Amino acid sequence: MSTFKAPKGTYDLLPPASRQHLAVREAIAAPLRTAGYGYIETPGFESVELFARGVGESTDIVTKEMYAFETKGGDRLALRPEGTASVLRAALEGGLHKAGNLPVKLWYSGSYYRYERPQKGRYRHFAQVGAEALGIEDPAVDAELIILADQAYRSLGLRTYRILLNSLGDQRCRPAYRATLQDFLRGLDLDEETRRRIDINPLRVLDDKRESVRRQLTGAPLIVDHLCDDCRAYHDQVRELLTAEGVAFEDDPRLVRGLDYYTRTTFEFVHDGLGSQSAVGGGGRYDGLSEMLGGPALPSVGWALGVDRTVLALEAEGVELPLPPTTSVYAIPLGEKARTTLFSLVTTLRKAGVAADFSYGGRGLKGAMKAANRSGAAYTVVAGERDLAEGVVQLKDMESGEQVPVPVAEAAEELERRLRG
Structure with missing residues (x-):
């Protein structure tokens, strides 16, 4: 037996279990390949500032969960906690948006890192497959990505997951909603850290998982009631396209997700067989992120699906993947x-x-x-x-x-x- 063990909150993926994980990655990637998405791979670490700007300085990911360190040369780097910021940075640096063929469609697969309290389905090192469509503002692209994720899960044999859908508005209608939400939240009995979040990004309070906070959010104003005409029409088109393709979804007016860059469409895939860690994947539109990273206006949308969570969902449903024998x-x-x-x-x-x-x-x-x-x-x-x-x-x-x-x-x-x- 080795003197050393895997770091706390991480795991080794060993045969034969690794075969199932590989099959899940392949099943998620397969529909993307048929829809014109090209493979991209980015470094396992990036500038701390990339994630501070891209993910959001007020998010738990940046303030509490990111593995940040200083190199011998004095650079401040971080292990990547998510994929979108890195993919957009790489696409901008490589000039992919200048080729004239928009949207730039990319997919990726790899390990990500967050310093969290380890529990089943939530590790400090985890695997994701993600997809991004960069440079186009079109409800059909949002619907396409949701449909491709749904297609991947169905090809694996999953049946009892749910798709939650919401719109977070845009820079025109969100400020008024933000002010209304801040007024409501300031009247609640919240701790000092949560009160600070009200000033920085009040929508993040809606994503609080603590029951003591969630009880008080019952009467909170909803973004869906404050959407401008353009955002409402855009969201209706996404819903209509999904419905036309037979993809069932649930409207969830409280869905905000844990990243600051989302605008308009936001969605989550959840599986109730996983207990408190029910989200198996999700994503949304992030139209202003390119400008935040110093690039041109590139309205974009994407998602990331958790490989580990998907494997747990398969186990919860009793689905056994038809894996070919390793030796014939x-x-x-x-x-x-x-x-x-x-x-x-x-x-x-x-x-x-x-x-x-x-x-x-x-x-x-x-x-x-x-x-x-x-x-x-x-x-x-x-x-x-x-x-x-x-x-x-x-x-x-x-x-x-x-x-x-x-x-x-x-x-x-x-x-x-x-x-x-």
Whole structure:
């Protein structure tokens, strides 16, 4: 046993569980690829200022949860707590918006870091798949992203999640609502830290999870009652497009999410089988973020879906993903000449796309067969000196137990044929 352990609040993703996580990432990415989204990868750390501006200085993410440090050169950096700010920074730096083909559609996958109280479904290191559409203000793009996430979850076999939908208005109608909300919140019995938040970003108070605060928010004014005509029409179009495509959603006038950059459309995917950590993903529109980062006006929308949370949702529904076997053929050589022959066979099968493995270390037949069983292989190929003298290998069907001799030269083709059939 190692002297060292994974840091508190983190986890190691090990086989066989890692196969399910990889399958979830692939299922989420698959619809994005068919909709024109290109893959982007950004550094695991960025300037602290990027997240302070992009995520919001008043958010818990920046004030309490971000892993920030100073380099030997004096730079202030932070492990990325979310993906959008980094993706937009990279797109601006790379000039992707200048190619003239808007929106710029990007998807990404990776690990993110937040210093939080560890609990099931909430870790200090977690995996997400995200998507961003940059440079277009169009309800169809908002609807497209929600539909693609819904398509991904349905392809995985999830059924009991819910989509919550709201609009947060824009720079024209939100100021008046903000003032009305501040007046309401100042009349409540709140602690000093929450009162400070009222002055910086009062919408964040609506996202407070403490029951003592939530009880007092019952009569809070709602942004949906203060939307300007343009924001209301925009939101109605998003709703109509989703409805036309058969995507069910629930209007949630209190949904604000935990980031400062959202405008207009905001949404969340929740799964009630996960207890208090019910959100499996979410996102929204962030039309002013590019300007906050020093770029041109690039109205944009995006989402991030949690891989860890999605796996927990699958477990809650009892969904088992149809994962292909890691090994289809297991070769067992008995003797030096057989090692050379079967190693060549395994290499040939792998080149043909067959998942094949080999009994290493010169173990005996009994131990090698146990390893073959553990591998989940559909077939084993066994060969000894006598078999090779006769020009054959022994092919065994692991399910039926049937064993037949097959000419060495025909073994690869015969295995491919059986596995196809």
